[in-house]
Amino acid sequence: MGSLGMLSRRTLGTDMPVMTQIRKLMAELTNPMSLAQGVVHWQPPQKALDKVKEIVWDPTTSSYGPDEGIPELREALQKKLREENKLFKSHVMVTAGANQAFVNLVLTLCDHGDSVVMFEPYYFNAYMAFQMTGVTNIIVGPGHPETLYPDADWLERTLSESKPTPKVVTVVNPGNPSGTYVPEPLLKRISEICKDAGCWLIVDNTYEYFMYDGLKHSCVEGDHIVNLFSFSKTYGMMGWRLGYIAYSERLEGFATELVKIQDNIPICAAIISQRLALYALEEGAGWVVERVKGLVKNREIVKEALEPLGKENVKGGEGAIYLWAKLPEEHRDDFRVVRWLAHRHGVVVIPGCASGSPGHVRVSFGGLQEEEMRAAAERLRKGLEELVHRGMVE
Numbered sequence: 001m002g003s004l005g006m007l008s009r010r011t012l013g014t015d016m017p018v019m020t021q022i023r024k025l026m027a028e029l030t031n032p033m034s035l036a037q038g039v040v041h042w043q044p045p046q047k048a049l050d051k052v053k054e055i056v057w058d059p060t061t062s063s064y065g066p067d068e069g070i071p072e073l074r075e076a077l078q079k080k081l082r083e084e085n086k087l088f089k090s091h092v093m094v095t096a097g098a099n100q101a102f103v104n105l106v107l108t109l110c111d112h113g114d115s116v117v118m119f120e121p122y123y124f125n126a127y128m129a130f131q132m133t134g135v136t137n138i139i140v141g142p143g144h145p146e147t148l149y150p151d152a153d154w155l156e157r158t159l160s161e162s163k164p165t166p167k168v169v170t171v172v173n174p175g176n177p178s179g180t181y182v183p184e185p186l187l188k189r190i191s192e193i194c195k196d197a198g199c200w201l202i203v204d205n206t207y208e209y210f211m212y213d214g215l216k217h218s219c220v221e222g223d224h225i226v227n228l229f230s231f232s233k234t235y236g237m238m239g240w241r242l243g244y245i246a247y248s249e250r251l252e253g254f255a256t257e258l259v260k261i262q263d264n265i266p267i268c269a270a271i272i273s274q275r276l277a278l279y280a281l282e283e284g285a286g287w288v289v290e291r292v293k294g295l296v297k298n299r300e301i302v303k304e305a306l307e308p309l310g311k312e313n314v315k316g317g318e319g320a321i322y323l324w325a326k327l328p329e330e331h332r333d334d335f336r337v338v339r340w341l342a343h344r345h346g347v348v349v350i351p352g353c354a355s356g357s358p359g360h361v362r363v364s365f366g367g368l369q370e371e372e373m374r375a376a377a378e379r380l381r382k383g384l385e386e387l388v389h390r391g392m393v394e
Ligand SMILES: Cc1ncc(COP(=O)(O)O)c(C=O)c1O
Pocket: 038, 096, 097, 098, 099, 100, 123, 172, 175, 176, 204, 206, 229, 230, 231, 232, 238, 241, 242, 243
């Protein structure tokens, strides 16, 4: 029964998760330093964790809750959406993280055979969510060669020329793996293009507070738009698995269908995680922004480490926790470079092929505190210098 012929073609046709491959690679090493996984180095707010300790014996913590999320949290999120994101007409569904939210949406919005649009370099888990649900016609659009911003002219042409019209367009703002953001006028234009074409726009705002150099993150709202958010990086809650979907309050049918999916996968996000999220919101955006400020130094350290590749080959990092770097032409096999860096230099990054852009690497600057970041960056710099001057010597 274990033969591949007995397994679903949808999952067999789905990419291998890059992070599981990276974890396997790390297990082969002694003392690796990771600039790979998209994580932050902080834990949730102390006060919030203390409050959670008090509710473990509360019977409601161990019971199921409403599919959409506990009312107190949904209310707090709606307030946050109004005040911070200028989303005034949005309803909320709480999910077990933004990845689960995305799968919910693909199952709610797409049928087998539909086409969808993403931009290169894309977020690998979103790509896999389409693949594993049978949405295999994934049209990948270009980013601007310099800024990596999604190419809106291409989108306009593609949506008008592709028949039937693609069902969903998705963007990540600011981006994973690029670390670039989508400026407000461009986001509005993408939204208008989708609206005119009659297709959904899903915007993943997982890194909403991770903006640097005075740039501002913004959201768009409309009956064709769904916004995703996550507590993972913002409040250091990766393992608590908490995210949410914001959708137009006018979409009655949409909510009904969305609940079907939710009720069959998590039923509800873990109650204790929802409580922690509620307490974390009491600390508020300021708590997150303070920690994000501390990442500016990390970004500088990693940027310096990438210099051997040439400044012109290092992009992104305006937002999120990533820099995106192009490898020398003769080293387009990025996974080979990643393995070599790991084994010879003890530092791990993510290969661009996982995001549809071979010949690149994604470097995360969120997961280590400054001192450790310096040590990891030193390994990276040495490795890249060797790569550029001597190649992948053993
Ligand atoms: C763009 C983006 N969306 C979603 C996720 C997953 O978030 P969550 O932990 O809330 O599922 C990540 C995590 O790296 C991400 O980078």
